[in-house]
Amino acid sequence: MGVEIERKFRVRAGWRPDSAGEEIAQGYLSSVPERTVRVRLRGGRGYLTVKGKNGGADAARRAEFEYEIPAADARALLSLAEPGVIEKERCLVPVADGHTWEVDVFHGENEGLVVAEIELGAEDEPFARPDWLADEVTGDARYYNSSLARTPYRLWEER
């Protein structure tokens, strides 16, 4: 078990990471806010991940349990998942202050959406904001991957 401390941002319009990323396909066996159960295929490996309550005052902290599973199981579990599998490319973008941003370039139903996340060791850990960063969306439920599975970016009225 771990606790995630993450901050999430949109990126400037038109900005994209320089290098290609790793293809990720993921779906949800449960997407209720109290407990999400995610199945993920990433670079040919499978993962099953349970996360505790999302959002609220403590939006940046969240219990997380992740287990590697056979890729063939992950593929079968994606077919059992709730409708709305997410496809994205994850790019790692190291910056000068020593942090590495995880930038998700979404495809499929979420084409056009690009989100950058930083994982912190403590909630008050300082970090530099690269000039390609736009608004912070930490805790904004529309950007949860579990929400993007149900209500993808292309259906948003306001982007």
Add this chain to the structure above:
Amino acid sequence: MGVEIERKFRVRAGWRPDSAGEEIAQGYLSSVPERTVRVRLRGGRGYLTVKGKNGGADAARRAEFEYEIPAADARALLSLAEPGVIEKERCLVPVADGHTWEVDVFHGENEGLVVAEIELGAEDEPFARPDWLADEVTGDARYYNSSLARTPYRLWEER
């Protein structure tokens, strides 16, 4: 991944297995019929299990994916689970035809309920019915453990 072929029965009133069983505590991260995600502590070991659609014409067959996880994770996940943790004792009862019945003696909110299950290699595999067996309840949704978590035996109007 495997496919479960199971038949489930009540036992005769008052009958109990001779020997004590293994204590099981389990809860659900998802209990919708299309996909259940179960957390279980059994004899000090932890398990995370995903099962596909339950019930319907094909009630005896069901996709199942089980992963062992650290017992400490299972304990933490039980506290994240949906309300209604199931406590039961599982007794293995070998019978003369070579099969072994799994008999669940429920405790807590399901005290009084005893259910016997047999796992078969094929749906048409013959098996003897021990004289302590009562009605078959395969496919009866009230007896799903996911249902017993939400609507425990002590709340049933008709038993």
